[in-house]
Amino acid sequence: MFNNANTVPAMSHPLPSSVKHLVVGAGFAGLCAAIKLQEDGETDFLVVEKGSDVGGTWRDNTYPGAACDVPSQLYSYSFAPNPDWSMSFSPQPEIQAYIRRTAERSGTLDRFRFDTTVEDAAWDAATQQWVVETSAGRVTASTLIVGAGGLSEPKLPDIEGIDGFQGELFHSARWNHDVDLTGKRVAVIGTGASAIQIVPEVQKLAAHLDVYQRTAPYVLPRNDRTYGRLERAALRHVPGLQKAYRTAIYWAREGYVPGFTLQPKLALPAKKMALGNLAKAVRDPELRAKLTPTFEIGCKRILISNTYYPAIASDNVELVTDRIARVTPTGIVTEDGVERPIDVLVVATGFFTTELPITEHVTGRTGRTLADTWRKDGMAAYKGTTVPEFPNLFMLVGPNTGLGHSSMVFIIEAQVQYLRDAIRTMNANRYAAVEPTAEATQEWNADIQRRMQRTVWNTGGCSSWYLDDHGRNTILWPRTTFAFRGLLSRFDVAAYDVEAPVQAGSPSLTTTPEEVTA
Numbered sequence: 001m002f003n004n005a006n007t008v009p010a011m012s013h014p015l016p017s018s019v020k021h022l023v024v025g026a027g028f029a030g031l032c033a034a035i036k037l038q039e040d041g042e043t044d045f046l047v048v049e050k051g052s053d054v055g056g057t058w059r060d061n062t063y064p065g066a067a068c069d070v071p072s073q074l075y076s077y078s079f080a081p082n083p084d085w086s087m088s089f090s091p092q093p094e095i096q097a098y099i100r101r102t103a104e105r106s107g108t109l110d111r112f113r114f115d116t117t118v119e120d121a122a123w124d125a126a127t128q129q130w131v132v133e134t135s136a137g138r139v140t141a142s143t144l145i146v147g148a149g150g151l152s153e154p155k156l157p158d159i160e161g162i163d164g165f166q167g168e169l170f171h172s173a174r175w176n177h178d179v180d181l182t183g184k185r186v187a188v189i190g191t192g193a194s195a196i197q198i199v200p201e202v203q204k205l206a207a208h209l210d211v212y213q214r215t216a217p218y219v220l221p222r223n224d225r226t227y228g229r230l231e232r233a234a235l236r237h238v239p240g241l242q243k244a245y246r247t248a249i250y251w252a253r254e255g256y257v258p259g260f261t262l263q264p265k266l267a268l269p270a271k272k273m274a275l276g277n278l279a280k281a282v283r284d285p286e287l288r289a290k291l292t293p294t295f296e297i298g299c300k301r302i303l304i305s306n307t308y309y310p311a312i313a314s315d316n317v318e319l320v321t322d323r324i325a326r327v328t329p330t331g332i333v334t335e336d337g338v339e340r341p342i343d344v345l346v347v348a349t350g351f352f353t354t355e356l357p358i359t360e361h362v363t364g365r366t367g368r369t370l371a372d373t374w375r376k377d378g379m380a381a382y383k384g385t386t387v388p389e390f391p392n393l394f395m396l397v398g399p400n401t402g403l404g405h406s407s408m409v410f411i412i413e414a415q416v417q418y419l420r421d422a423i424r425t426m427n428a429n430r431y432a433a434v435e436p437t438a439e440a441t442q443e444w445n446a447d448i449q450r451r452m453q454r455t456v457w458n459t460g461g462c463s464s465w466y467l468d469d470h471g472r473n474t475i476l477w478p479r480t481t482f483a484f485r486g487l488l489s490r491f492d493v494a495a496y497d498v499e500a501p502v503q504a505g506s507p508s509l510t511t512t513p514e515e516v517t518a
């Protein structure tokens with residue numbers, strides 16, 4: 001399906017005034033949409049990306065130790081297998097190179113505009129178009145495909161005095177490679193998925209490292225493995241071998257779902273393994289107690305590392321569990337009054353997840369933004385993808401599409417399949433606009449929240465970034481990934497209000513699909 005043209009991004013091309021499909025973001029999601037639109041002959045599209053390259057997460061997260069924590073054979077596109085992964089959990093530069101290579105080979109890059117930020121998008125009912133203001137000018141589009149990322153906008157901690165810190169300060173997702181950590185006193189705030197990759201690398205360089213922990217995570221052994229030359233040759237040349245690897249990993253990962261969503265007791269072997277991993281690396285009982293989670297395994301994201309606990313147990317590392325009171329120009333003071341001086345402060349405090357920044361800038365047909373629409377009850381979409389009052393809007397990695405156990409690329413591909421079928425349906429029936437009904441959306445989300453009640457994320461005794469201000473989990477998908485794919489395999493037009501094209505001068509016509517197709 002790929003041509004071999006090594007297309008160079010035409011960044012200097014002016015923005016067209018109008019396209020059929022506008023894609024926001026050039027991460028795994030936006031690129032997948034672009035490739036599949038092209039495959040369907042829907043070539044009148046544009047991808048706008050505020051960064052200077054494709055990659056999204058993998059362009060931005062360049063911190064030392066950055067790697068995926070779902071095996072690469074699965075954490076990659078099904079339609080672009082890569083026999084050359086160097087190891088089971090590939091490092092960031094390899095993933096970024098894979099995304100770039102896939103983009104180049106797809107021949108879509110001439111329709112990407114980098115360094116272009118979507119500042120505002122509003123549905124115009126009169127023209128049945130999205131009117132999108134970008135940093136490079138205005139563009140109108142029939143469909144707006146938002147792949148702006150769920151973990152894209154770094155969240156800085158709200159700590160007194162942090163703005164007055166006089167040393168080097170940066171977020172894990174915006175690593176400052178100009179700062180040499182050798183021999184420095186460093187603090188890392190956070191013990192989530194990024195922090196546990198960063199800490200072992202910083203520990204090797206720093207004179208001293210303070211790790212500020214609010215809650216101790218469960219950390220399983222990483223079971224990483226390098227693919228040797230022979231194995232990679234076999235993956236390249238033996239028909240079906242790579243698919244077999246991918247399938248085996250997929251089903252092993254899917255095995256976590258019952259423990260997360262139905263019966264937390266099923267996750268007890270994993271809990272035992274994580275506590276064993278801790279006991280093996282940390283002999284000091286006091287430190288071990290601080291590192292022992294106080295909630296059920298799976299309630300927060302389960303992490304994997306062979307090096308985190310040994311790093312924490314090193315002589316040059318202190319695990320600080322007292323709450324941070326304030327940051328001074330030269331250090332951090334905890335609530336017990338102790339000040340620890342530092343040269344460099346790394347904040348690994350995650351991202352805006354339940355209040356996505358892009359939602360402030362997307363306005364639907366009633367004049368409300370997505371953020372306003374969701375402010376009262378939290379994020380909710382139909383099938384994680386479409387939203388009432390927002391015609392022809394498709395959100396990739398939308399509400400309740402996140403996973404705690406498997407590859408987000410699998411979810412993205414399922415959503416893009418739904419988008420493709422929606423576009424086919426619209427073309428075939430000459431619909432100008434589709435919008436999910438409030439009833440279908442309400443039913444979909446009521447079912448999700450009902451299922452959520454018994455999941456470990458709600459019952460496991462932790463507070464996590466999966467939960468919004470209302471205590472609702474609007475991030476994760478509470479079923480198997482194959483159920484998600486099945487439910488999104490066809491565009492179910494019966495759940496939508498559709499509009500025929502507006503005739504010049506006549507009002508827009510909202511009608512049921514049956515009426516239009518009749």
Ligand SMILES: Cc1cc2nc3c(=O)[nH]c(=O)nc-3n(C[C@H](O)[C@H](O)[C@H](O)COP(=O)(O)OP(=O)(O)OC[C@H]3O[C@@H](n4cnc5c(N)ncnc54)[C@H](O)[C@@H]3O)c2cc1C
Pocket residue numbers: 024025026027028029030048049050051055056057058061066067068069070075116117118119147148149150151152194358396397406407408409
């Ligand atoms: C450190 C880290 C490790 C991860 N590891 C894994 C893993 O192992 N397995 C897994 O399944 N998932 C993992 N994830 C989740 C990961 O985010 C997803 O797997 C996936 O990369 C998301 O792709 P995306 O295209 O939806 O979003 P992103 O990759 O975040 O891309 C969104 C893009 O949209 C652009 N954008 C945003 N707003 C605008 C705007 N207004 N105008 C123009 N452009 C805009 C951004 O610049 C960005 O390039 C990880 C996340 C992080 C942060």
